[in-house]
Amino acid sequence: MTQASSLPLVERIGRLSAELTVAERENLKLMLSMAAGGLLVGHARQQPEALRREALETAQRSLPKLHDGKRPAFTTGIVFRGRAPFFTDAEIAAMDEESRANRHRAQRFHDHYVTSGAPLAREMALSSDINAFLSERVGPVLPTYKANYLYYDAPGLGIDPHVDKNEFALNVLTMLEHRPERRHSELILYPPEQDPVHIQLAHGESLVFFADSVTHQRTRTVAGESIRLVSFGYHPI
The missing domain is CATH 1.10.287 (Helix Hairpins)
Structure with a gap:
């Protein structure tokens, strides 16, 4: 042997x-x-x-x-969760408005809808504030110029357990809307050898995680439920 x-x-x-x-x-x-x-x-x-x-x-x-030691010590894969300092209230409100205005452009991708490359979202993805925040926590990163608005606004939308492609190796995911107040759909992360992590983000809160390394899913929406998020992709150097 x-x-x-x-x-x-x-x-x-x-x-x-x-x-x-x-x-x-x-x-x-x-x-x-x-x-x-x-x-x-x-x-x-x-x-x-x-x-x-x-x-x-x-x-x-x-x-x-698969990343040849180019990740920090891996636990849950979560880098940050909460109200992020790299977005102001005005920026959250502006992305909220832009995501609503671009809903008609969204294309179905498997079991949710996506609008890519909206001007403000693309600008925010290149923000020096986000870059500095990420670099301080995980080392130097490169923006992948991927900025998507995500919509789960019909019954049964969601994403089965998966990991993301290289463009979203490090994902900055921010909640813009989740209604009604009583929620059904949630994000679940499945880190290795640990209990699943169930995540519900409030309006304006962000989750930063290694989406190419930890299996995750968005459970299915029910009638009357609507979710809008913005997602930015980065790649650790």
């Missing part, structure tokens, strides 16, 4: 990823994400529970390993 083959599977996947091209690593990430997501929503129930649990843990623990 070779030294590499005697390593735990998670470590072997990490070593493999270091030998892959960017495109190949994205494909590996997609396969691991699909495996984790499928197990989380109940696929493979015909398999013994212990085997399903081990497979899920392997997929989840392998995802951060």
